[in-house]
Amino acid sequence: MNSFDTPIDRRDSDSIKWGKYAGRDVLPLWVADMDFAAPPPVIAALQRRIEHGVFGYGGPWPSLTESVLAHLESEYLWRIEPEWIVWLPGLVTGLNVACRAIDGEVLTATPIYPPFLSAPHFSGRQLNRAELACTDAGWRFDQNALKSALTAATRLFLLCHPHNPVGRCWSREELLTLATFADANDLVVCSDEIHCGLVLDADKRHIPFASLSPEAARRSITLMAPSKTFNIPGLGCAFAVISDAKLRHRFERAMAGIVPHVNVLGLAACEVAYRDSGDWHRELIAYLRTNRNLVMAAVNLENGVKMQPVEATYLAWIDVRKLGLAKPAAHFEAHGLGLSDGTDFGAPGWLRLNFGCPRSTLEEALKRFSAACRAA
Ligand SMILES: Cc1ncc(COP(=O)(O)O)c(C=O)c1O
CATH class of the missing domain: 3.40.640.10 (Type I PLP-dependent aspartate aminotransferase-like (Major domain))
Structure with a gap:
């Protein structure tokens, strides 16, 4: 098992990413930090x-x-x-x-x-x-x-x-x-x-x-x-x-x-x-690449949503306008997924998904993503 695979519980920590949905079953894939420990040399x-x-x-x-x-x-x-x-x-x-x-x-x-x-x-x-x-x-x-x-x-x-x-x-x-x-x-x-x-x-x-x-x-x-x-x-x-x-x-x-x-x-x-921290960094990039590919495949499978390839960052920018939702971020939250609302980026109808997380978290998040798209 890769060290990036091991989930680290951040729920009762100082994390603003996880604190936003405290007490709710919402996976936070919004603000841009990753759910991974820092490189061992840094620690x-x-x-x-x-x-x-x-x-x-x-x-x-x-x-x-x-x-x-x-x-x-x-x-x-x-x-x-x-x-x-x-x-x-x-x-x-x-x-x-x-x-x-x-x-x-x-x-x-x-x-x-x-x-x-x-x-x-x-x-x-x-x-x-x-x-x-x-x-x-x-x-x-x-x-x-x-x-x-x-x-x-x-x-x-x-x-x-x-x-x-x-x-x-x-x-x-x-x-x-x-x-x-x-x-x-x-x-x-x-x-x-x-x-x-x-x-x-x-x-x-x-x-x-x-x-x-x-x-x-x-x-x-x-x-x-x-x-x-x-x-x-x-x-x-x-x-x-x-x-x-x-x-x-x-x-x-x-x-x-x-x-x-x-x-x-x-x-x-x-x-x-x-x-x-070069070794850690090389492993991180390989891990994120696989996560990126999983997100691309899952998103582009759904009707009414699409995204372009992510060349850099651990952020997927997803067009959900065709789902016709009045409040897309709230709809996905209601299906257990906390994403960033495109309105804040000057683009209503889009959502940003942070895939800097262990694969098990991402796989669950993508199931919820697909359920939310189908329920729209
Ligand atoms: C493009 C960009 N600039 C700046 C920041 C934040 O920088 P800092 O936390 O150092 O203020 C972010 C965080 O997501 C970012 O994506």
Whole structure:
């Protein structure tokens, strides 16, 4: 039995994923964390750090920075300098800071992870949205939609790469087209790459937007974290990579006074996640790939629902509009399945299913999914 097969009871824990349905027979496949324990080297590093017993304010140390640099170079052929890194307690913080740092309107492509929609608003910026196109060949950027959503005042493009919720690992060609668009319209690109370690297709690779060219680097803020890949989002450790010094200073000025230090356990976990957890990561990807295939097969078997292949992330984005349900998420909850409501992503009639769970949980969830579709 694979260690990912072993269910870990999270019902009476601090988990917001499981707490939402406390006392109800609803399998929670909504918020994006996985029901797996962190990699053993991460747990050991945390134990060592706790043994030390002193938890004062902390900051990054040389072997941590070295681990980040080595990881980015070996995984993505992306060479960065230590001073380009700005540590953050989370990616959502980074999205909000980017909106505050860049004067002007914001552009993004929907459907999208909800904080992309709220961050401009919280920062007093107008948000302009372009819809992604759902084609027979999969989800694509729609250049016409991007051009029509763009205003003269737009200065920031929020990119989700890989994309939550549609699961695309954007290709070099697609990214180059976006880079040309950003150049032509003088946009800063804030690229949220939190899911970059979760590319499931063996023939695809994550390409950091900033690694495309010196010009793309100059206009980009890359947001990354070990949190999704190594399942440690509760440890609150992330970072921005900003090579352009002026842009980096603008970002840091917008953080001043409101963004706290990253907690020391998150930093300790980050170092070993990136450096020592490769075996665990390879097994995880193989496990998620099989889960993804099971979800695809089960969803596309049902009448009235469909989904496109998930190239990256552990999230399936499912079109249930043809079921004709007034409240799709509530209908699936009533059948024992807690999914994310597409409305929050700017797409009513869609649901997002998190398949980062043991196979036994997923198999039960897919039975409930099918019962809910047939009862619609
Ligand atoms: C695209 C994306 N960005 C950011 C986050 C959350 O980041 P954090 O917990 O570091 O704020 C998520 C979590 O699901 C996500 O999918």
